[in-house]
Amino acid sequence: MSVQVVNKINDLINKIKDIKAEGKTIALVPTMGCLHDGHKSLMLKAKSLADIVIISVFVNPIQFCPGEDYDKYPRTLDNDMLVAQSAGVSIIFAPSVNEMYPGLQKFSDLTMVVPPYELTDIMCGKSRIGHFDGVETVVSKLFNIVQPDYACFGMKDIQQLFLIKKMVKDLNFPVEIISCPLIREESGLALSSRNKYLSAEAKIKAITISQALFAVRDSFNAGIKDAKKLLDTALAVLDKDIELEYLEFVDKETFKTIENIESNTICAIAARINNVRLIDNVLLEV
Amino acid sequence: MSVQVVNKINDLINKIKDIKAEGKTIALVPTMGCLHDGHKSLMLKAKSLADIVIISVFVNPIQFCPGEDYDKYPRTLDNDMLVAQSAGVSIIFAPSVNEMYPGLQKFSDLTMVVPPYELTDIMCGKSRIGHFDGVETVVSKLFNIVQPDYACFGMKDIQQLFLIKKMVKDLNFPVEIISCPLIREESGLALSSRNKYLSAEAKIKAITISQALFAVRDSFNAGIKDAKKLLDTALAVLDKDIELEYLEFVDKETFKTIENIESNTICAIAARINNVRLIDNVLLEV
Numbered sequence: 118m119s120v121q122v123v124n125k126i127n128d129l130i131n132k133i134k135d136i137k138a139e140g141k142t143i144a145l146v147p148t149m150g151c152l153h154d155g156h157k158s159l160m161l162k163a164k165s166l167a168d169i170v171i172i173s174v175f176v177n178p179i180q181f182c183p184g185e186d187y188d189k190y191p192r193t194l195d196n197d198m199l200v201a202q203s204a205g206v207s208i209i210f211a212p213s214v215n216e217m218y219p220g221l222q223k224f225s226d227l228t229m230v231v232p233p234y235e236l237t238d239i240m241c242g243k244s245r246i247g248h249f250d251g252v253e254t255v256v257s258k259l260f261n262i263v264q265p266d267y268a269c270f271g272m273k274d275i276q277q278l279f280l281i282k283k284m285v286k287d288l289n290f291p292v293e294i295i296s297c298p299l300i301r302e303e304s305g306l307a308l309s310s311r312n313k314y315l316s317a318e319a320k321i322k323a324i325t326i327s328q329a330l331f332a333v334r335d336s337f338n339a340g341i342k343d344a345k346k347l348l349d350t351a352l353a354v355l356d357k358d359i360e361l362e363y364l365e366f367v368d369k370e371t372f373k374t375i376e377n378i379e380s381n382t383i384c385a386i387a388a389r390i391n392n393v394r395l396i397d398n399v400l401l402e403v
Numbered sequence: 404m405s406v407q408v409v410n411k412i413n414d415l416i417n418k419i420k421d422i423k424a425e426g427k428t429i430a431l432v433p434t435m436g437c438l439h440d441g442h443k444s445l446m447l448k449a450k451s452l453a454d455i456v457i458i459s460v461f462v463n464p465i466q467f468c469p470g471e472d473y474d475k476y477p478r479t480l481d482n483d484m485l486v487a488q489s490a491g492v493s494i495i496f497a498p499s500v501n502e503m504y505p506g507l508q509k510f511s512d513l514t515m516v517v518p519p520y521e522l523t524d525i526m527c528g529k530s531r532i533g534h535f536d537g538v539e540t541v542v543s544k545l546f547n548i549v550q551p552d553y554a555c556f557g558m559k560d561i562q563q564l565f566l567i568k569k570m571v572k573d574l575n576f577p578v579e580i581i582s583c584p585l586i587r588e589e590s591g592l593a594l595s596s597r598n599k600y601l602s603a604e605a606k607i608k609a610i611t612i613s614q615a616l617f618a619v620r621d622s623f624n625a626g627i628k629d630a631k632k633l634l635d636t637a638l639a640v641l642d643k644d645i646e647l648e649y650l651e652f653v654d655k656e657t658f659k660t661i662e663n664i665e666s667n668t669i670c671a672i673a674a675r676i677n678n679v680r681l682i683d684n685v686l687l688e689v
Contacts, residue, residue, distance in 0.1 A: 126575065206493070228539065228566075228573035230519050253514065254574070259574040277415035280514075289412065289547040 120202045122194075122209045126217075126262055129210050131173075133263060141168035144295075145265035147256055150174035150211075151191040151310035152200040155300040159269040160204035162297050172201055173259055174211040179224050180251030191313050210263070217258065230257045230288070232280045236372055240276045240365050240385055241396065252277055253284050260290050268292050273299040273307050275385055275398045279372050298400070301327065307339045307397040314393040322356040323390050329354040329364075330399045333384050337401045342378045355388070362387040362394070369400065406488045408480075408495045412503075412548055414456075414498050415481055416471055419549060424557045427454035431551035432506045436460035436497075437477040437596035438486040441586040445555040446490035448583050458487055459496040461503065465510050466537030471489050476624050477599050496549070503544065516543045516574070518566045522658055526562045526651050526671055527682065539570050554578050557633055558562075559585040561671055565658050585684070587613065593683040600679040608642040609676050615640040615650075616685045619670050623687045628664045641674070646679070648673040655686065 124128045136143060144163035152174075163170040174197050177328035181187035194211060201209050218227065230253040237249050252362070260268065270278045282294050300308045306320065315323055324338050329351040336350045338375050351364050367374055367379040378401055385398035409415045422429060427520050431450035434442050438460075443484045449456040460483050467473035480497060487495050503570055508511065514538040522528070523535050546554065554566045568580050591613035592606065594647075601609055615637040620634045630652050655667040664687055671684035 132576070225521070226519050228519065228570045229517050230574070231515050233512050233514065235511070256574075258575045261577055264577065285512045287544075288516070289544045291416075291547060291550065 120198055120206050120209055122198065122211055124212055124216065126212060129208070129262060132208065136169050137264070138216060142266040143167055143169045143171060143263060143269040144269060145263045145292075145300055146170065146172040146206075146269045147259050148174055148197075149174055149176045149190065149310065150197050151313065152197045153195050153308045153310065155271055155308035157200055158300050159271055159297050160201065160206055162295060163207045163267065163269045166295065167265075169208070170206045171208045171210060171263055172206050173263075174209055175217065177217075177251060177255045178214055179218070179227065179254060180248050180277055181311050182245050182248060185245075186311075186314075187397065189308060191271040195273065210259075210298075217255070224251075227254065230254045230284065231273075232284065236276075236280060236283070237366065239372070240363060240372060241387060242276065243290065244362055244387070249277065249280055253280065256281060257284070257288075257354070260292055265292055267295050269295045269297050271297050271299060273309070273396065273398070276372070282359075303324070305331065307395070309395060311393055313396060315390065319391045319393065322358055323393075323395060325354055325356040325359060326386060326388050326395055326397050330384060330386060333364075333401050334401060337378060339386075344376045344378060347378065347384070351386070356390070358390060362389065366401075404493065406484055406492050406495055406621075408484065408497055410498055410502065412498060414546060415494070418494065418647065422455050423550070429453055429455045429457060429549060430553040431459040431545060431549045431578075432456065432492075432555045433545050434458055434460055434483075435462045435596065436483050437479050437599065438483045439594045439596065439598075441497040441557055441594035443486055443490050443584050445557055445583050446487065446492055448581060449553065449555045450491045452555075452581065453551075455494070456490070456492045457494045457496060457549055457551070458492050459498075459549075459584075461496070461498055461541070463537060463541045464500055465504070465513065465540060466534050468531050471531075472597075472600075473509065477596060496545075503541070508607040510528060510537075510609075513540065516540045516568065520524055522562075522566060522569070525653065525658070525660060526649060527563065527673060530648055530673070535563065535566055539566065542567060542569070543574075546578055548679050551578050553581050555581045555582050555583050557585060559595065559682065559684070561669055562658070591617065593681070595681060597679055597681060601676065604680065605677045608644050609679075611640055611642040611645060611680060612672060612683050616670060616672060616683055620685050620687060623664060623668075623670075624663065629661045630664060633664065633670070637672070639664060644676060644677070648675065652687075 144167035146159045146163050148165050176190050229250050231250045304324045306324050332354045333347045350369040364386045367383050382401040387396045430453035432445045432449050462476050515536050517536045530534050590610045592610050618636050618640045619633045650672045653669050666689040668687040673682045
């Protein structure tokens, strides 16, 4: 079976009805397209769980802040179809902005799903004001349209994953969230659609982002528990042309910032190279 | 069949699965209990639409503002069961606060569903800060738990009805919202659980709230279109012991405030008598 591209919500709803009527299970992988092997690993996981895999390919305007890369974010639907096909995806849901937000004049006219302030006033949420409101709103829409049994999210967007899990629990969405491992290049660089923005030279520098995290993990494993010292370890490794946005240590279960690192701590980083914003994280565990 | 009371979310989810497996349709009537003939009319409408009627009876703490009547809000489950039974309801979902918000320390720790600011900075939303966030959040939870085909809401809470309809559209909830008429006593007083707070004397004064609205409608029908003049008409009728919170004219389709009244305008009022807050509304139409 070839992967089908569906653009209209009502068409998708009708297909979902047929799938449900056949008693088949559905796994959803929400994406913004520009699919890479990280996304493919989510789709393969989805395929291992459910009869039917549906992915969404939608560059969601309401999760971009003013001045961010919404307009230039890469749109590569032809290639996305090949990746999806190779992963056994049944349906690509690729709606227009007007299909998802009909007649929208301004974002503030929308009903929004909003995570708790304390959990967004850290890490990516702190610089990307409103970003996670946009994410949770579009994911809620997708859940309501697709009604999946499972939804797969990658651990690269670790704050997003945490907030989506909390949203599902808080709002009782009837879906199981599947956490999927972060996928790296051989070099260690975390796969990201935004890696496309990097020149060869910038990419070599970007590799020091993952190297910094690995150095933190090595130091932690060697017994260093002080956040400040671990930060210094990271800074010593990061290329001098990389602008650090944050390096934070948060508890894996609560996402509260911690100073004295114990096991099950996430060390997360955001940094810019040539104004390309990249994120990465590692788990510190004994 | 006697109406069943279900307290646990998982028990309800299991019953819903059985109902869906039998191919039966579900209509939901969310309530805070203290059921009266207004609620009963919603249940009867629900029963006319679907195979199975489920009502929720839950005094939702997160939709009460500080200083409001959350603690003293009447809880009358025994009588609610009789009303539900008489209306052909199958299941009363009556969860505890801890069942709906497990382990909650403070409201701001929750993922919330939030209507647009412009639509809540008027009428009830203006004085009841955060009220509609609490309403939309609990209704989203109920929709996700019950997965109803229909959900019935009364036109007395006209701003709530408008916002719920917008929420369903904005977030693609797979449910049809049914608007049900406001029900009045013979005297004209709109039925409300909060009427229980009124002494016999206060109730007589409260009747002038509906009389004020009827006077506005009569004036409108007689050709008066100016909001200020219509407000004066209402003020002339309201008992002097009634404290007006607002009397607003909003477009039925957009809920934008209007000055020169045309057809399909809602005239809505909130007022206090002996500190009991009551609301009511009429539709002005040619």
